[in-house]
Amino acid sequence: MKTIITGNELLTVGFSEGKTIGLALTLIAEHFEDLAKEEILNLLKKIKSYPESFLDDDKLAPLAELIVAENNTELDDTISLNNVSKDYRIFGESYIEEGARKQMNIAMKLPVTVAGALMPDAHQGYGLPIGGVLATNNSIIPYGVGVDIGCRMALSIFDIPEKHYFGKDDKYKRELIAFTKFGAGREFRGFERADHEVMESETFQATPLLRGLHAKAWAQLGTSGGGNHFVEWGIIDFAERDEILNIDKGRYVALLTHSGSRGLGATIAGHYTKVAKQLCKLPDDAANLAYLDLNSAEGQEYWIAMNLAGDYASACHEVIHKRLTKAIGAKVLAKVENHHNFAWKETLNGEEVIVHRKGATPAAKGVMGIIPGSMTAPGFLVRGKGEVESIHSASHGAGRLMSRSKAIKNITKAEMKAVLKDHGVTLIGAGLDEAPMAYKDIHQVMAAQQDLVDVVAKFEPKMVRMADDGSRED
Secondary structure, three states: OOOOOOHHHHHHOOOOOOHHHHHHHHHHHHHHOOOOHHHHHHHHHHHHHOHHHHOOOOOOHHHHHHHHHHHOOOOOOOOOOOOOOOOOEEOOHHHOOHHHHHHHHHHOOOOOEEEEEEEEEEEEEEOEEEEEEEEEOOEEOHHHHOOOOOOEEEEEEEEEEHHHOOOOHHHHHHHHHHOOOOOOOOOOOHHHOOOOHHHHOHHHHOOHHHHHHHHHHHHHOOOOOOOOOEEEEEEEEEOOOEOOOOEOOEEEEEEEEEEOOHHHHHHHHHHHHHHHHHHOOOOHHHHHHOOEEOOOHHHHHHHHHHHHHHHHHHHHHHHHHHHHHHHHOOOEEEEEEEEOOEEEEEEEOOEEEEEEEEOEEEOOOOOEEEEOOOOOOOEEEEEEOOOHHHOOEEEOOOOEOOOHHHHHHHOOHHHHHHHHHHOOOEEEOOOHHHOHHHEOOHHHHHHOOOOOEEEEEEEEEEEEEOOOOOOOOO
C-alpha cells in the first residue's frame, strides 16, 4: 500500500507554507511513496535541517537546493567579507579540484579568519572544503566542524602475528558481523546495548537539546553509521622497531575503525548551524560559514555540545574495540586514536586561535595519527612534525576523486569485485560510492605531506565492513 503524506504533516517536521512543501510532496509521490510514513518524515526532517548534505543526491537535490536558497535569502544586516583572501598554503596543489580552492578562498575572506591551509586530500564539501584547516579569532563555525562531529580513526595493534590471521577468515568475519552495526539510524537494543561513562556525563543535562538526545545516543553507542565509515581487520607492518610505542619490527593483526558521533553529532550540527545562520548573516557564497562568537551564550552552548559529541564518538570506538578484542582473545600492544571534524583552542604564532579541522588530522610534533587509503589501498600510522604552515595538520585520508553520484554512475559492481579480488580483500556491505576507484591515490597524497608527518608503519586492509547500502550518515 502506498504511503500518503499531507502538507500538514510536513509542517510538523519544520517545513513552511510555500514552494518547498509542494516540491516535497511531488518527490515523495515520485520516489518514496513505498516507504513507511515515519521513514519518509524522518528523511524530510533531515533534509530540512541540513539540506547541504543532500545537494549531490540524484533524487533529493532539487528540494535541497530550494531549501538552501530560502535559507540564504539576503538580509539587510549581512556581514561583509574582506575584499581579498588571506594567503594560505596548499599541499598537493596540482591535483586539488577548483571547487575546494574556491571554498577555501571564501573562508579566507571571513572577518574572523586568522590563518588557513588545504591538505592534499582536499575536495569540495559544504562551507569549508573537506581537508580544509581554518584558524579563527574566538569564533566557532558549526559547518567548519561538519555534520559528523568528532569523526575519528582508532587503531588497535594486537599480539597476533600475521601468520595466525590467515586461514581464520570465517572467525574474523563472524565476530565482525556480530559486534558491529552500520547504517543511518541503526541502534543496539536490549541486552546488546553497551555501557560507557560518557552516558553519565552531566553535559547531557546542560541544554534541552542535549537532554532530548540522551536516549538516542545510548541506543547508538558502539554503532558506525553510513557513508565512508568502516570497521576492518588488517595487517600492520613495522619495518623497524618503534621505541615510543614499544613495538618490535614485524607484521601484526590490527583493527582499524572510522566513524563519528552518529545521530547525536548530526542533530547538534543541524541545530547550531541554523542558530549561526540566524545570528551571523553572511553573503550567499559564504552562508555555510556562519560563525558563533565564543563569548556568546550560543557559542558556549555549541562548544560544550561539540566536545560532548567528540567524547561520545571516542566512546563508540572504545566499545567496538573492546568487544572485538575480547571476541578474538587478543592482547592490545598499542592503541592510537585521532579525530577530525572538530575545533581546538590552540596557540598559533603566539596567538590563541580556534582551529577547525574539517577532514584533517592533528599533526603537532610527536602526535600520532592514522591516515587510511581506501578499502584496498594501504593506510599509514604516522607521527606529526608540527609544521606551522599546515597549522599542525595533515590529511585525514586519500580524499575523494569522484563524488558519490559520479562513482555510482561510472563504476560497475564487476569492476569493484575485480579490484577487491586482486587485493585479497573481503568486503561486507558498502555501495559503489565507496569503491576504491572513487578515491585519490594515497601514495600521491602521502608524498605531498612528507614535511607534515613521518610514517611509522603501514596498514593493509584484509576484511572491511561498511553500511550494507553505502547509506549516508544520520
